[in-house]
Amino acid sequence: xxxxxxxxxxxxxxxxxxxxxxxxxxxxxxxxxxxxxxxxxxxxxxxxxxxxxxxxxxxxxxxxxxxxxxxxxxxxxxxxxxxxxxxxxxxxxxxxxxxxxxxxxxxxxxxxxxxxxxxxxxxxxxxxxxxxxxxxxxxxxxxxxxxxxxxxxxxxxxxxxxxxxxxxxxxxxxxxxxxxxxxxxxxxxxxxxxxxxxxxxxxxxxxxxxxxxxxxxxxxxxxxxxxxxxxxxxxxxxxxxxxxxxxxxxxxxxxxxxxxxxxxxxxxxxxxxxxxxxxxxxxxxxxxxxxxxxxxxxxxxxxxxxxxxxxxxxxxxxxxxxxxxxxxxxxxxxxxxxxxxxxxxxxxxxxxxxxxxxxxxxxxxxxxxxxxxxxxxxxxxxxxxxxxxxxxxxxxxxxxxxxxxxxxxxxxxxxxxxxxxxxxxxxxxxxxxxxxxxxxxxxxxxxxxxxxxxxxxxxxxxxxxxxxxxxxxxxxxxxxxxxxxxx
Amino acid sequence: xxxxxxxxxxxxxxxxxxxxxxxxxxxxxxxxxxxxxxxxxxxxxxxxxxxxxxxxxxxxxxxxxxxxxxxxxxxxxxxxxxxxxxxxxxxxxxxxxxxxxxxxxxxxxxxxxxxxxxxxxxxxxxxxxxxxxxxxxxxxxxxxxxxxxxxxxxxxxxxxxxxxxxxxxxxxxxxxxxxxxxxxxxxxxxxxxxxxxxxxxxxxxxxxxxxxxxxxxxxxxxxxxxxxxxxxxxxxxxxxxxxxxxxxxxxxxxxxxxxxxxxxxxxxxxxxxxxxxxxxxxxxxxxx
Ligand SMILES: Cc1cc2nc3c(=O)[nH]c(=O)nc-3n(C[C@H](O)[C@H](O)[C@H](O)COP(=O)(O)OP(=O)(O)OC[C@H]3O[C@@H](n4cnc5c(N)ncnc54)[C@H](O)[C@@H]3O)c2cc1C
Ligand code: FES
Numbered sequence: 001x002x003x004x005x006x007x008x009x010x011x012x013x014x015x016x017x018x019x020x021x022x023x024x025x026x027x028x029x030x031x032x033x034x035x036x037x038x039x040x041x042x043x044x045x046x047x048x049x050x051x052x053x054x055x056x057x058x059x060x061x062x063x064x065x066x067x068x069x070x071x072x073x074x075x076x077x078x079x080x081x082x083x084x085x086x087x088x089x090x091x092x093x094x095x096x097x098x099x100x101x102x103x104x105x106x107x108x109x110x111x112x113x114x115x116x117x118x119x120x121x122x123x124x125x126x127x128x129x130x131x132x133x134x135x136x137x138x139x140x141x142x143x144x145x146x147x148x149x150x151x152x153x154x155x156x157x158x159x160x161x162x163x164x165x166x167x168x169x170x171x172x173x174x175x176x177x178x179x180x181x182x183x184x185x186x187x188x189x190x191x192x193x194x195x196x197x198x199x200x201x202x203x204x205x206x207x208x209x210x211x212x213x214x215x216x217x218x219x220x221x222x223x224x225x226x227x228x229x230x231x232x233x234x235x236x237x238x239x240x241x242x243x244x245x246x247x248x249x250x251x252x253x254x255x256x257x258x259x260x261x262x263x264x265x266x267x268x269x270x271x272x273x274x275x276x277x278x279x280x281x282x283x284x285x286x287x288x289x290x291x292x293x294x295x296x297x298x299x300x301x302x303x304x305x306x307x308x309x310x311x312x313x314x315x316x317x318x319x320x321x322x323x324x325x326x327x328x329x330x331x332x333x334x335x336x337x338x339x340x341x342x343x344x345x346x347x348x349x350x351x352x353x354x355x356x357x358x359x360x361x362x363x364x365x366x367x368x369x370x371x372x373x374x375x376x377x378x379x380x381x382x383x384x385x386x387x388x389x390x391x392x393x394x395x396x397x398x399x400x401x402x403x404x405x406x407x408x409x410x411x412x413x414x415x416x417x418x419x420x421x422x423x424x425x426x427x428x429x430x431x432x433x434x435x436x437x438x439x440x441x442x443x444x445x446x447x448x449x450x451x452x453x454x455x456x457x458x459x460x461x462x463x464x465x466x467x468x469x470x471x472x473x474x475x476x477x478x479x480x481x482x483x484x485x486x487x
Numbered sequence: 488x489x490x491x492x493x494x495x496x497x498x499x500x501x502x503x504x505x506x507x508x509x510x511x512x513x514x515x516x517x518x519x520x521x522x523x524x525x526x527x528x529x530x531x532x533x534x535x536x537x538x539x540x541x542x543x544x545x546x547x548x549x550x551x552x553x554x555x556x557x558x559x560x561x562x563x564x565x566x567x568x569x570x571x572x573x574x575x576x577x578x579x580x581x582x583x584x585x586x587x588x589x590x591x592x593x594x595x596x597x598x599x600x601x602x603x604x605x606x607x608x609x610x611x612x613x614x615x616x617x618x619x620x621x622x623x624x625x626x627x628x629x630x631x632x633x634x635x636x637x638x639x640x641x642x643x644x645x646x647x648x649x650x651x652x653x654x655x656x657x658x659x660x661x662x663x664x665x666x667x668x669x670x671x672x673x674x675x676x677x678x679x680x681x682x683x684x685x686x687x688x689x690x691x692x693x694x695x696x697x698x699x700x701x702x703x704x705x706x707x708x709x710x711x712x713x714x715x716x717x718x719x720x721x722x723x724x725x726x727x728x729x730x731x732x733x734x735x736x737x738x739x740x741x742x743x744x745x746x747x748x749x750x751x752x753x754x755x756x757x758x759x760x761x762x763x764x765x766x767x768x769x770x771x772x773x774x775x
Contacts, residue, residue, distance in 0.1 A: 290751035
C-alpha cells in the first residue's frame, strides 16, 4: 500500500484559483435542510488535483493533524485512480467525507500549501474539496475500502464516547488487532458530528455510512450507555485491558446575565440537538421533538456552533436572524466558509455587541435582548484587542428566541462519578501526560475532553496519538516503549 | 435493542406499570434516579423515574401516565415488545438518611417515585410516613405496595372519594401540628403541590427535598433544557438533581418553563390521534 505514485513531470493545471464548487443557491437553500456545497464531480476533482505541483517539502502533510499523504492522493486523483486515492487517504483517515466537509483546511493543510500566495492572487490546492469528493465517491459506488487488520492480539479496548476522537482511536486499535468496544451515552454515534453539526453541512447519511465502516471492521458499538452511570469507570477498567476516554466538551456555557432562564432561551446544544439529533425540523410529522415557531431570533457567539445555530434557525423561516458577537470580525473563530455561507443566507451580523440582559415579554418568555455596544481597546494577553464598552450606547433587539453559542466545557458525566481521575480544577478537563495517559495507568483520554472545545480533526489527531500509545502500553506495558510499535 | 417488557399492569386509567429487562440499570439504579427512553426512531427522549428494580431478575419497573404522544405510544406496547432506546440510570440518587423520621409526600404519578424512596428509607432504618395524594380514588396508585412498607400511610383525595378529603399539605401540616417529630420531608408530584409542600414545611424549618421534573432532552448534562433555579443559581436537574432543597427552588420559573411546549405537544398528540384513530379506539386497554 505504501508504493508512492509516480510523479507527473509538469503541472497540468495552471489555474491560479480553485475549481469553484457548485452550491445550492442561497435563496433556495434557506428553505430546506439539504446540503449547501454540492461537491465536485469527477471531472472537477480531477482538474483540481492537477493543480498540485507535488512540491518537494510537502508542507501540507505536516499541516494535517493526522498526517494524510496529501500529494500522493492528489497525484492519484490526477491519474483518475479514485480508488487508489481513497486507499491512500484511508491509511491515515477513515472519515474523508466528513473531514472534507468540516475541517478548517484554511488553517491547516491549505494554509501552508506552497501554492497559497494570496498577495499574488493564488489560491492553495482545494485539498478539502478533493478529499470530500473521494469520500462521497466511496459512498456512491458502495466501495468498502477496508484497511488491513493485524492478527488478533487478544487484548480488549473500551472507548468511551463516539465522537471523532473515539472513532479514530477505535479504528486504529481494531487495525492493530485489538478487540474494540465503543460506549456511547446517546442513542446515535458520532458525538458533535451527529447532534451538533447540521444536516445541510454534514448529511447524517454520510456520517452513518462512514461510521458503519468501523462496524464492518469489527468494532462493537454499545449505545445508550453513559459510562459513570450505567457502569462505573472502575468496572470498565477491570473488564478491559485499556480504556480511552473521549467524552467531548458537552457542557454548554451560559452568559450569566439576567433573563437567561426565560422560555425561548436555548443553549446552542439544545437548539441543535432538538433540530439535528432529534430531527425537530420535521415536527410534528417526521419527529416528535418540538421546536418552537420562531419569528425573530438572536444567536450569541461567532464560532462554528454559532454559525450552525444561525443557519439552522434561518431554515425554520423566521423574519430575522441576528448574530451577536462582542468582538470584531477578525476574531470570529468559525471556519471562513461558514461565515461566508451565513452572510449569503442573510444572517444579520452585529459585531461588537455584548449581551447584558434578556428581557421578559411579560409572560415568562423572551421579549428582547439588550446589548452593550463595544469598541476595540488595547490588546489583551492573547494579543487580540480587547472589546471595551462604549459608554451609554446600548441597543435592544426585539426577539422571541435567543440561542447562546459561546462555547462548551468538558462533559462532567464521567468524571463526576470518578473523582479520583485527575482533572484540571479550573477547566474541568481530564489531565493527561504527553502520551495521552491519565492518572490511571490503563486509562487514556483525548479530544475535547482534554483540550476543551476544539476541532474535529484535532480530536481525531489525538485519537490517533492515543491509539499508538495504548498499543505500546498493551504490548509492552509501557506507553512510551518504541518496541511496542513493531509488535 | 434489548429492553424487553416482561410484565404490564394497568394501575389506574391511563396509568401503566412496565417491568423491563435491562440488567445494568437494575444493578446500578438507586432511588431517585431516572432513565431516558425513546419509543421509536423518530421518537423524542423522555425521562421516567425508576420506580422499582429487581437486580436478581435484571429488571426495572417504570410507571407512566399516558399524557402525550410518546407515553401513549409507549402504552401500546405489551409483554414481549422491546423499547427502542433506554439509557440510565441518570441523575443523582436520593440522599438516604438513617435512623430518622422521614415523611414522603407524593401526588398523582409522583407516588411511583415515592415507592422506591420508601423502600430505600426503610432499608436504612428510618421511620417512614407516606402521604399519598390523588385527585380521586381511582387515580390512586401503588397504595398497597407503599402501605406494606411504610410505618404509616395517609391517603388524601381532592374529592374525598377515598381517605382524607383535601390536599396532601393539609395532612402534612396536621401531622406536624400533632407533634410528630419530623427530621425530613421528601416530596414528588405536580409542581404546584411540591411548591405548597415546601411552603408548608418552611416555617417549621423541616428540611425538604423536592424531586423536580423539568423538560429534558438528553438527560446527560449536554443541553441545559432541564435548567432550574435553586438558591438564585442555575442548575442542570438531569445531572445535579433531580432532587434539590425545596425551600430554595424557584417553582414559579419551573411552572413557566414546563408550560412552554404545551401547545406543540397538544398539536402533536392531536395529529397522532387523527392518524391513529383506529388503533386507539380498538385498543381494549383504553377506557377500560
Ligand atoms: C455545532 C458545532 C459545530 C462544529 N463545527 C465544527 C467544524 O465545522 N469543524 C470542526 O473541525 N469542528 C467543529 N466543531 C467542534 C468539533 O465538533 C469537536 O471539537 C469534536 O467533535 C470533538 O470530538 P470529541 O470526539 O472529542 O467529542 P464529541 O464529538 O463531543 O463526542 C463525545 C461523545 O461522547 C459521548 N459521551 C459523553 N459522556 C459520555 C459517557 N460518560 N459515556 C459514554 N459516552 C459519553 C457524548 O454523548 C458524545 O457522543 C463543532 C462543534 C459544534 C458543537
Ligand atoms: S436534559 Fe439536557 S442537560 Fe439536562
